[in-house]
Structures are given as structure tokens and as C-alpha cells.
Amino acid sequence: MHKKLIIIGGGPAGLAAACAAVKRGLSPDDVLVLERDSEPGGILNQCIHAGFGLHRFGEELSGPEYAGRYIQMAREANIPIMTNCMVLGLTNDRQVTFVSPELGYVTATADAVILAMGCRERTRGALNIPGTRPAGVYTAGCAQRYINIEGFMPGNRVVILGSGDIGLIMARRMTLEGAKVLTVCELMPYSGGLARNIVQCLDDFGIPLRLSHTVTEIHGKERVTGVTIAKVDEANGRKPIPGTEEYIECDTLLLSVGLIPENELTTGAGISLDRMTNGAAVNQFRETEAAGIYACGNVLHVHDLVDYVSEEADIAGTHAAATILGETEKTVKSVKVTTGFGVRYTVPERIDITETAEAVRVFFRVTDVYKKVQLVIESESGEVLVKKAKSAVAPGEMESLEIPADKVAALAASEDKKITVYLRELGGSK
Amino acid sequence: MITKELTCVVCPAGCKVTVTLDENNQIIDVTGQTCPRGKTYAISEVTNPVRTLTSTVTVQTKDGAKMLPVRTDKPIPRPTLFEAMEIVRRTVVTAPVKTGDVLVENFIEEGINLIASKDFE
Ligand SMILES: Cc1cc2nc3c(=O)[nH]c(=O)nc-3n(C[C@H](O)[C@H](O)[C@H](O)COP(=O)(O)OP(=O)(O)OC[C@H]3O[C@@H](n4cnc5c(N)ncnc54)[C@H](O)[C@@H]3O)c2cc1C
Ligand code: SF4
Numbered sequence: 001m002h003k004k005l006i007i008i009g010g011g012p013a014g015l016a017a018a019c020a021a022v023k024r025g026l027s028p029d030d031v032l033v034l035e036r037d038s039e040p041g042g043i044l045n046q047c048i049h050a051g052f053g054l055h056r057f058g059e060e061l062s063g064p065e066y067a068g069r070y071i072q073m074a075r076e077a078n079i080p081i082m083t084n085c086m087v088l089g090l091t092n093d094r095q096v097t098f099v100s101p102e103l104g105y106v107t108a109t110a111d112a113v114i115l116a117m118g119c120r121e122r123t124r125g126a127l128n129i130p131g132t133r134p135a136g137v138y139t140a141g142c143a144q145r146y147i148n149i150e151g152f153m154p155g156n157r158v159v160i161l162g163s164g165d166i167g168l169i170m171a172r173r174m175t176l177e178g179a180k181v182l183t184v185c186e187l188m189p190y191s192g193g194l195a196r197n198i199v200q201c202l203d204d205f206g207i208p209l210r211l212s213h214t215v216t217e218i219h220g221k222e223r224v225t226g227v228t229i230a231k232v233d234e235a236n237g238r239k240p241i242p243g244t245e246e247y248i249e250c251d252t253l254l255l256s257v258g259l260i261p262e263n264e265l266t267t268g269a270g271i272s273l274d275r276m277t278n279g280a281a282v283n284q285f286r287e288t289e290a291a292g293i294y295a296c297g298n299v300l301h302v303h304d305l306v307d308y309v310s311e312e313a314d315i316a317g318t319h320a321a322a323t324i325l326g327e328t329e330k331t332v333k334s335v336k337v338t339t340g341f342g343v344r345y346t347v348p349e350r351i352d353i354t355e356t357a358e359a360v361r362v363f364f365r366v367t368d369v370y371k372k373v374q375l376v377i378e379s380e381s382g383e384v385l386v387k388k389a390k391s392a393v394a395p396g397e398m399e400s401l402e403i404p405a406d407k408v409a410a411l412a413a414s415e416d417k418k419i420t421v422y423l424r425e426l427g428g429s430k
Numbered sequence: 431m432i433t434k435e436l437t438c439v440v441c442p443a444g445c446k447v448t449v450t451l452d453e454n455n456q457i458i459d460v461t462g463q464t465c466p467r468g469k470t471y472a473i474s475e476v477t478n479p480v481r482t483l484t485s486t487v488t489v490q491t492k493d494g495a496k497m498l499p500v501r502t503d504k505p506i507p508r509p510t511l512f513e514a515m516e517i518v519r520r521t522v523v524t525a526p527v528k529t530g531d532v533l534v535e536n537f538i539e540e541g542i543n544l545i546a547s548k549d550f551e
Contacts, residue, residue, distance in 0.1 A: 048499035048547065050482045062484055064499045064548040068529055148486055151497040176485065176515050196439040200481060203437070204508060391464060392444070 001108040003032045004324050006096050007116055008087045008265065010035030011042020013297025014116035015070040016310040018079045020317030021114075025325055028078040032108075034098055036086040040074070041067035042118055043141070044306065046148045049169050051196075055307035066306060090115075090269040092290050112292040112320040115266055115280070116313065119259040119298035121166075131217040136224030140166040140256035144173070153177055155252025159227050160184040161215045163191035163198070165304065165396075167256025172201035181205070182248055185213040185229050187238055190369050192258075192396045194304065215253065216240050224251055259302045269293065276345035277301040283334075283352040284360045285319035286312060294320050301347050301363075304398060308363070312347075329354035333412045340422025342366050342373070344395065351419075357409035361402040364421050366393045374424040377401050380416035389426070431458075436475055438468040447472040480505035485518045487533065489550050491525040498527060499547040506538045514538050525550040 005021055007014045010033045018033050039045065044052070047063030054060055057069065074081060082100060089097040094110045121139040136155055138146075143154050144166065156179050160167045163186040171181045184202060189212050191198055202209050210229070217228040226249045230240035261279040271288050274281045279300040280288040286296050296316040297309045322328045331352040339346060346364040362377060369392070376387045385407045393399060401421070403411075411419070434449045449472050450459040457476065460469045474480075482505045489498035500521075506514060514537065523533055527546045534544040 045548075048486060048501075049484045050501055060482065062499055062501050062547040065529055068548060148499065149497055151486065151488070151495075176483075176511065194439075195437060195444040199437055199439050204481070204511075 001106060002110070003108060004030035004111045005032070005114065005320055006094075006108060006110040006112075007031070007033045007114045008090070008096070009033075009042070009116035009118055009297070009299070010037070010040035010081050010083070011116060011118050011297065012044060012067060012070055012306050013118070013299070013309050013313040014042075014114070015040060015067075015074050015081075016313035017114045017116060017294075017296055017317035017320070018081075019070065019073050019077055020314040021321040022077045022079060024318045024321035025327075026321045028080065030324075031079055033074070033079060033081040034085045034087050034096070035081060035083045038083055040071050040081050040083065046141070046145045047169075048148045049173070052306050055305065056310055063306075070310070087117075087265060090265045090293075092270050092293075094292055110292075111324045112294065114313075114316050114320055115288075115293065115295040115299050116297050117262045117265065117299045119261045119302055121255070122258045122260055123255065129215055129218055132220060134218065134220040134222055134224050136220070136251050137218065137253045137255070140164070140170045140254045143170055143252075143254055147173060147177065153179065155179060155224075155250075157182060157250040158252045158254060159215070159229070159248055159250045160254045160256060162186065162256035162258070163193045163209060164256040164258060165193045165197050167254060168193045168197040168201040170254055170256070171207055172205065175205045175207070179252075181207050182250055183207065183229070184209045185215060186211050187214045187232060188212070189234060190394070194396060212238075214238075214240060216245065218253060219247075224253055226250055227253055259298065261299045261302065263299060266295065266299070274345065274349055276339075277347065279347075281349040282347065283350050284315075284348045285352070286316035286348070287319065287352075292320075292323065301345065304396060308398060329356060335411055335416065336418040337362060338418050338420050339364070340378075340420040342368065342370060342423030343421050346421050351403075351408070351411075353408055353412040357405055357412055359402055359405045360408055361400050362421060363398055363400045365398055366395055366423060369394045370423060370425065372426045374426055375399055375401055375421075376424055377403060377419055377421050379411060379414065380418050380420075381414065385411070385419065387424075393423070434476055436472050438463060438471050440467045440471050449473070449476045451476070479508040481508050481511060482506075483511060483514050483518075484547070485515065487518060487521040487523060489523050489525055489527060491550055496550060498523060498550060500533060500544055501547050502537060502542055503532075503545050504542045506542060510538050518544070 044063035044067040052066040085100040087098045158181045219226040231244035232238040294316040296313040335351045344367045377385045432451045438445045447462040484501040486497040531546045532543045537544040
């Protein structure tokens with residue numbers, strides 16, 4: 001089988017990329033979306049809460065509604081989506097192997113491939129909490145699936161480790177369903193979740209958030225009977241402080257300790273990952289180091305807003321289509337994007353400047369909570385390309401800056417090989 | 431006099447805003463916000479906090495019972511959330527349903543509906 005464009009993953013990223021490619025001029029028959037689940041929509045199918053789509057559609061939708069809009073768009077554009085179709089392998093020269101109930105084991109080739117496999121949750125194995133391994137320990141997303149899709153409650157007395165958004169959302173969901181959520185423990189001195197979720201999911205129900213706390217032991221033989229929590233020492237590698245232990249009786253422990261991009265296929269194709277994003281390193285078109293292989297959405301870096309996922313997928317889908325149609329310009333110069341003070345990672349990691357230099361938006365995450373800062377992108381020779389003042393920034397919210405087209409053109413003409421994104425503190429306390 | 435401490439959620443600065451009320455629950459002072467948006471937010475949170483409720487109800491389909499995501503089409507007063515959940519629990523629908531279909535009219539308040547947020551054939 002040969003297709004011009006194969007998209008791996010039928011979540012919001014994959015669907016938006018497919019729609020964008022068709023809009024750019026590809027025939028829908030030349031596009032194929034492969035999805036391992038029985039329906040498209042990705043993880044949003046289980047995110048029944050509202051708050052999606054404010055940027056994209058100007059209204060607050062639930063996850064299934066947001067996904068539904070893209071499923072509808074893909075249907076109207078006649079884009080073929082193969083469900084129950086698990087991709088097993090990908091090579092550097094764009095050979096895709098997959099299994100499907102109708103076709104069996106298939107090897108397909110493509111002019112371009114877009115990776116849109118999303119992310120998965122970190123599990124306890126990655127955390128090494130001592131104690132037994134009884135039933136009742138779930139990732140927050142797993143509990144979300146049980147309650148929202150399968151329709152059963154995983155427990156009644158709940159402790160949540162990690163204050164990521166999924167954990168916060170589940171604290172509210174389980175409380176409304178009649179469970180008692182006893183506490184949310186967060187290892188860091190601040191929450192990685194959105195302020196809105198802390199207020200509306202915890203404060204609304206009087207659920208205490210304990211910062212700089214962790215679970216040190218899980219008790220119970222068959223089922224969780226309780227956990228021990230303790231305060232951690234900020235100054236000493238966040239180790240539990242002896243004497244601060246507290247036993248909490250509960251039957252369920254939810255883990256909301258972060259997401260990681262699902263990149264087995266990417267590394268299998270020999271594409272190296274950015275150590276900070278855990279996704280492939282890409283240029284501004286979201287093209288990886290392997291020609292014709294793109295990545296977008298949570299497989300590239302973990303987004304907090306699906307609206308940005310769709311935006312990124314548009315970029316990847318549009319450029320993949322333009323490349324297939326032979327309508328892209330040559331790269332005249334590549335410039336590396338590096339991180340400076342206060343910046344954890346950027347996407348893209350490199351800018352491939354083309355003949356007609358276009359404006360480039362750089363997305364990034366900060367390393368810590370800072371108040372009163374300036375976000376800056378500076379060239380190697382010290383010229384400020386763009387800057388923006390912000391009253392506050394936090395690691396939980398993605399930031400971005402756009403380098404204007406004339407600055408990009410000037411960069412192409414200069415000797416500079418890299419640019420740096422950093423924060424400048426404008427006084428005031430951290 | 432009563433004071434209420436809030437976190438403004440309008441932007442990531444998350445300012446701690448203090449609202450002072452008199453004996454008749456009238457707002458006499460709002461302090462701590464860094465910008466006017468914080469004041470507007472704090473006043474609405476203290477006088478009438480509202481929330482959009484999202485949940486699931488059972489939907490009978492040809493493949494058996496499934497979970498149908500639902501939500502209120504407008505925010506409802508925060509103190510009514512648990513009462514609202516009682517109605518949600520008693521609600522059962524039969525497929526087909528389409529996103530936006532009204533499942534319960536005048537839900538909690540006149541003019542607010544409980545609607546489906548996914549399609550089931
Ligand atoms: C549990 C959980 C809860 C979340 N809650 C929120 C939230 O409340 N708000 C928010 O904005 N964001 C949330 N996110 C982030 C959310 O994932 C993104 O906003 C958005 O769904 C990302 O879209 P995506 O298309 O990149 O990934 P996904 O939605 O994860 O879609 C990836 C798709 O690829 C498919 N796939 C993966 N590997 C293969 C393969 N080998 N072969 C075939 N198909 C494959 C998957 O089945 C899936 O359908 C959550 C993430 C998780 C994991
Ligand atoms: S008061 Fe203004 S600056 Fe402070 S959190 Fe609210 S919106 Fe942001």
C-alpha cells in the first residue's frame with residue numbers, strides 16, 4: 001500500500017493535521033489516518049469536563065465536544081480514518097507497519113508521515129514508592145477512564161499524589177460522585193495544575209492541597225488500606241523529613257505525576273528525542289530530523305491546552321501537504337533555538353529559514369514560577385529579536401513569542417548560528 | 431465585618447484577593463488584586479459563584495448500556511452542585527442522542543438545560 005500522507009493517531013492532533021493537509025490541497029484519498037482505538041478522538045473522549053476550545057472556537061466545550069468537532073470536520077472532508085488499527089513500526093524512510101482486523105498485517109509506504117500518538121501517564125514504577133502493591137492504586141487518567149467511559153467508581157476514600165490537572169479534575173469528579181477525597185499531595189512547593197483547577201476542583205470542595213509533601217508508603221495487602229505521607233525537605237533533594245509522617249486511611253491512591261510523549265515509534269525510526277520535551281526535535285514546520293516525518297500534539301511535547309495542539313497540527317499538516325505537492329521553498333539557513341535563564345525547553349528546536357523568510361512563533365515552558373518578567377529572544381550577536389513583559393509566568397502554562405519576518409530575514413543574512421530564549425527578571429520577588 | 435480570601439484565576443499571577451463584607455453581606459472593600467480584572471472576578475465569586483457541571487448519565491444503545499457525557503449549557507450556582515448530581519444520577523436516556531440534545535429542561539434553574547456532550551447512535 002502507498003499513500004501520500006499517513007497520520008499515526010486519530011486524536012485531536014491527527015485529525016487537525018489531516019484536515020489541514022486536505023485544505024492545503026491534498027486529495028482526501030491520498031491521506032490515511034490510523035487509530036488504534038475503536039473510535040477517533042483520542043484521550044479527549046474521556047475528558048468530559050468543560051474548558052476546551054476557548055481559543056479555537058471561542059466557546060467552552062467539553063473534551064468529547066471538542067473532539068467531535070474535528071471528527072465532524074474530517075468526515076465532511078471525506079478523510080479516511082481506519083480505527084482498531086495499531087501501528088507497530090516506522091522506519092526512517094517512511095515505511096509504516098500496522099495491524100488491522102480487516103487487512104491483517106500491512107506494510108505501507110508514504111511520501112510524508114505525521115506522528116500524532118499523544119502521550120501517556122507516568123506510572124508508579126517510575127516513582128518507586130516503597131510498600132506493598134495492593135489493588136487501589138491507579139493513575140488519574142485510568143480512574144478517569146473507569147468513571148467516565150466504563151461507568152464504575154474505583155474507590156471511596158481517595159488520596160491523590162501529584163497536583164497535575166488530571167488529578168485535580170479527578171478530585172472534583174470523584175467528590176461529585178460521592179467519594180471522599182482526603183488530600184492532594186504535591187512534591188513541589190507549587191502546583192503544576194492551572195490556578196482555575198485548584199480553585200474549582202479543590203477549594204470549592206474544601207480538599208486540602210499539601211505542597212512539598214509526598215507519599216512515602218502504601219499500606220494494605222489485597223486492597224489499599226492507607227498511605228503514609230510526609231513533608232519533604234526543599235533544601236535536601238526533596239527527601240522526606242523524618243518525624244513529619246502522617247498516616248491516612250484510604251482505599252484508593254491516584255497518581256497524577258505527569259505525562260510523557262508516546263515515542264516508541266519515533267525512536268524505532270532512529271529519530272533522536274529532545275531530552276527536555278521527550279519528543280522529537282523539530283523545525284518550525286514540526287518536521288523532525290528525518291525528512292518527511294512530522295510530529296505534532298502531545299507526542300511532540302505535553303500541551304496543557306488542546307487548542308494549541310490543534311494549532312500545531314495545522315502547521316504540520318499544512319507543511320506536509322505543501323512538501324508532497326512540491327510547493328515548498330528551499331532552506332537557506334538553519335538556526336538553532338537554545339534555552340537561557342528560566343526556560344526549560346522550546347518548540348521548535350531549530351528554524352529552517354526559507355527563501356521568503358516568514359515570521360516564526362516559538363513556544364516554550366519556564367522552569368519555575370516568576371513574577372514580573374520579560375520574555376526575550378536574542379540572536380547570537382546580541383540583538384533582541386522579540387520581547388514581551390508578563391506579570392507572571394508558571395511552568396504549567398505554555399508561553400510563546402513570535403519573531404517577525406524581517407528579523408528572520410536579517411537572521412538569514414547574518415553570521416549567527418543560534419538564538420536564545422530566556423527570561424529577564426524585572427525586579428520583585430520570585 | 432467578614433473577610434474572604436480568594437485566589438484570582440483570571441491570569442497565572444494568581445493574586446490573593448481579600449474581599450471585606452459588612453453585616454448585611456454587602457461588599458465594602460476589595461484588596462490584593464494587581465489589576466481591575468481581579469476585582470470583577472472577586473465580586474462575582476463572593477456574590478454569586480457559578481460553575482458548569484459536567485458528568486455522565488447512562489445511555490441505552492443497541493450494544494448495551496454506555497456512559498454518555500453531559501453538561502449544563504450554562505453555569506449553575508455553586509451551592510446547587512450536589513443537588514444537581516442527584517438529578518443527573520436519576521437520568522437515563524436511550525440512543526440515538528446527538529451532542530447538544532436537551533436531556534433535562536429547566537435544570538436547577540429556569541432557562542438552564544442539561545445537554546448531551548457526545549453522539550451515540
Ligand atoms: C489522561 C489524560 C487527561 C488529559 N486531560 C486533559 C485536559 O483535561 N485538558 C487538556 O487540554 N488536555 C488534557 N490532556 C492532554 C490531552 O492529551 C491533549 O489536550 C490532547 O488530547 C492531545 O491530543 P493528541 O492528538 O496529541 O493526543 P491524544 O488525544 O492522546 O491522541 C493520540 C491518539 O493516537 C492513538 N495512538 C497512539 N499510538 C498509536 C499507535 N501506535 N497506532 C495507532 N494509534 C495510536 C491513540 O489511541 C490516540 O487516539 C490529557 C491527557 C491525558 C493522557
Ligand atoms: S488580579 Fe489581575 S494580575 Fe492578579 S491574578 Fe487576577 S487578573 Fe491576574
